[in-house]
Amino acid sequence: xxxxxxxxxxxxxxxxxxxxxxxxxxxxxxxxxxxxxxxxxxxxxxxxxxxxxxxxxxxxxxxxxxxxxxxxxxxxxxxxxxxxxxxxxxxxxxxxxxxxxxxxxxxxxxxxxx
Amino acid sequence: xxxxxxxxxxxxxxxxxxxxxxxxxxxxxxxxxxxxxxxxxxxxxxxxxxxxxxxxxxxxxxxxxxxxxxxxxxxxxxxxxxxxxxxxxxxxxxxxxxxxxxxxxxxxxxxxxxx
Numbered sequence: 001x002x003x004x005x006x007x008x009x010x011x012x013x014x015x016x017x018x019x020x021x022x023x024x025x026x027x028x029x030x031x032x033x034x035x036x037x038x039x040x041x042x043x044x045x046x047x048x049x050x051x052x053x054x055x056x057x058x059x060x061x062x063x064x065x066x067x068x069x070x071x072x073x074x075x076x077x078x079x080x081x082x083x084x085x086x087x088x089x090x091x092x093x094x095x096x097x098x099x100x101x102x103x104x105x106x107x108x109x110x111x112x113x114x
Numbered sequence: 115x116x117x118x119x120x121x122x123x124x125x126x127x128x129x130x131x132x133x134x135x136x137x138x139x140x141x142x143x144x145x146x147x148x149x150x151x152x153x154x155x156x157x158x159x160x161x162x163x164x165x166x167x168x169x170x171x172x173x174x175x176x177x178x179x180x181x182x183x184x185x186x187x188x189x190x191x192x193x194x195x196x197x198x199x200x201x202x203x204x205x206x207x208x209x210x211x212x213x214x215x216x217x218x219x220x221x222x223x224x225x226x227x228x229x
Contacts, residue, residue: 006157031215042222048216056216090157097215099145102163105157
C-alpha cells in the first residue's frame, strides 16, 4: 500500500461520543499534518508533527486531541464535538518540515456531528 | 501574514478549450508556490510546484503554471480541457523565510467542463 491512508472514510457521531481518526503514511516522511476542510472556507491547518513531536497547534479547541506514536501514524481523538465541527478532515505528510517540501494528502474522513 | 487569492470560485469551460485559473499572493518575498487538485470524495493531489529556477513549471495531466514576480501571480493553465479535469483546484503558498512547512491555501476554484 502506498501514499497516505485515512480511516474511516466516513464517521457519524453524536455530540457526546468519543471517536478517533487514523492516518497512516507509507512514504517514509518525517512530518505529518491535520487539516480541516469546511464548506465555503479555506483549508485550515490544525496540527503539525515533525519527527513525532508536535510543532504546531493552530488554536484548535481542546475537544480535538492529536497523537503521533511514530513517524508513520497520526491520530485525531475527538470528544464532545459541536455541530460546527462537521467537516472533511485531511491528513497530509511531507518528507521534512521544510517550506519547499510538497505535502501529500490522504482522501480524508468526512465527519458529521448529529 | 501571507494570503492567497483565487479569482473566481467557479469556472466553466468547454471541452477542448483553454483552462485558466488565477492565483495571486501577497508577500513581500516570493513564497514557494503550489497547485493542488481535489476530485470529488478525494484528498488533494499535487499538480505542480515552484520553488526555484525556471518560472514556467510543468505538472501532471498537461497542466502548467508560470510564476510572475512582478505580478505576484502563479496562474494555472491547460491548453485543452478534458472532461476528467472537472474538479476543484487550490493554489497554496509557503513562506520560504519561515521555519517549518505551513501552507496557506486559496479559497479554491471549481472547474466545470461542458461537452
